[in-house]
Amino acid sequence: VxxxxxxxxxxxxxxxxxxxxxxxxxxxxxxxxxxxxxxxxxxxxxxxxxxxxxxxxxxxxxxxxxxxxxxxxxxxxxxxxxxxxxxxxFKGGEYYALKDVPHGDIRMKRYYSEVSRSWRRFFVYTPAGYDTHTTEKYPVLYLLHGGGEDERGWATQGKTDLIMDNLIAEGKAKPMLIIMLDGNMASAGFNAGALKAFEAELMQAVIPFVEKNYRVRKEPDSRALAGLSMGGIQTLYAGLYHTDMFAHLGVFSSGWLPFYQKIADDQYEFINKNKAAIDSQLRLLWIAMGGKEDIAYQNCQNMLKEFDALKLKYIYSEYPGGHTWPVWRNNLYNFAQLLFNK
CATH class of the missing domain: 2.60.40.10 (Immunoglobulins)
Known part of the structure; x- marks a missing residue:
């Protein structure tokens, strides 16, 4: 300080x-x-x-x-x-250094959720020019934190605004809004109830609020969902069941945990039965790990074997560093460059 x-x-x-x-x-x-x-x-x-x-x-x-x-x-x-x-x-962190480029904003927004019957909030990154280009509508990435963290994680520890400012200034990423929401639900914990509660909050409260109050495009090709660790599991759950809503999914340092096996098996069955629709709707499934030292590494490998058996297309990436913020910053840096490209 x-x-x-x-x-x-x-x-x-x-x-x-x-x-x-x-x-x-x-x-x-x-x-x-x-x-x-x-x-x-x-x-x-x-x-x-x-x-x-x-x-x-x-x-x-x-x-x-x-x-x-x-x-x-x-x-x-x-x-x-x-x-x-x-x-x-470290020398590899230049992509989130503060540079002389146009800078966007990170804003905090409160909203009342009829789903959870509570006041909640999210942080939103708006790119440079959002307030002056008043007729332009933007694609949107919904970005999820990990366990033990909240909606502040990506806004502070994650350096989201600096990563995006630099990428957009270099022409490597499309200008987009990033909604950093709170994935912690009242039914806290790693269980099916918490996943269902999060899915309802995202689909029935957050997305409608964002699309009513911000200038964002509403077609599936203009929506992305991604998260780290716990947020990666939430992305798998909410994203793969809703490829009609999200054409781009990012799973960072995550994979179905052993005590989620029933939930995972149900999803594998769903993918198998709906493979043609998923293949036509999902443009990008990007899965990244922090190397073998990542605590989620084996869970992810087990999940990928199931995806391979189902012939579900994905891109896999590794960046050394384990289950840490340098890895997830790099994940965002690389994932954002793949989004919303024709």
Missing amino acids: RNSKYPQLTADHRAIFRIKAPDAQKVQIDLGRKYDMVRQEGGIWETVTDSLGEGFHYYSLLIDGVAVADPGSETFYGMGRMASGIEVP
């Missing part, structure tokens, strides 16, 4: 953390691996980590065993709570 000297990053990607906690007995940094902090004079605690991997990392302070956010860092909603975050830059 502004005027805070710590955390610091060294040239070899080690992080230096320092916190004042004079009454604490034990302080640690939790970056997945826990680092003990050493007490200095004046109640200052300090530690230096090993070299960190490139990209974005959630972390927490553990003060006498209690996980808290670092007051010296920005906070992000991740891991199901507010957590601190640290970004390790």
Whole structure:
């Protein structure tokens, strides 16, 4: 945060953390691996980590065993709570660097859902020129976050606006709206009820609201649906059952989990029975993984074997980095370039 000297990053990607906690007995940094902090004079605690991997990392302070956010860092909603975050830059990240190009906006919009009977919100990326090109209608990508995150994920951790600003300025992607909605439903959890609730919210609340309030094209070829991890499962569920609504689907770091087997089998049967319609409607099914270290890797491979047996067409891509935001930013970068092309 502004005027805070710590955390610091060294040239070899080690992080230096320092916190004042004079009454604490034990302080640690939790970056997945826990680092003990050493007490200095004046109640200052300090530690230096090993070299960190490139990209974005959630972390927490553990003060006498209690996980808290670092007051010296920005906070992000991740891991199901507010957590601190640290970004390790790398040469491959130029595509989301802040550049001298026309910039769009990320806006927050509240809406009342008759489906969930609650006030909800989404974030929307509008490309440069949206407010001045008042007669132009745009294609739209509905973009979903992962488990433990919410509609803020793609807008903040995901760098969506910078990725799209740069792509559009370079002529590599079509100007589009991106709706970053909340995939967390009242029936929270990984179950059929939550998937059905999300499908209803998307189809009956979000899309009608967007198409009433924003200048977007309404034909299936101008709609795309994509998501990471949990959002990838939601994309599989809502997208493959509705290829009459979405001609483009993106599944990032995801695949049917073992406890979804009945849901997966039902979908495979649906694909088999409706193969001709799906083939004619679905222009792009893009599936990406963060390499073999991605925690969803094997689930995805098992699903792809079923797709192969069904002769369902898809494009498969890997970008090393596991189940992390650098991978998903790269997924968006590549997926967006394939959308809405004649």
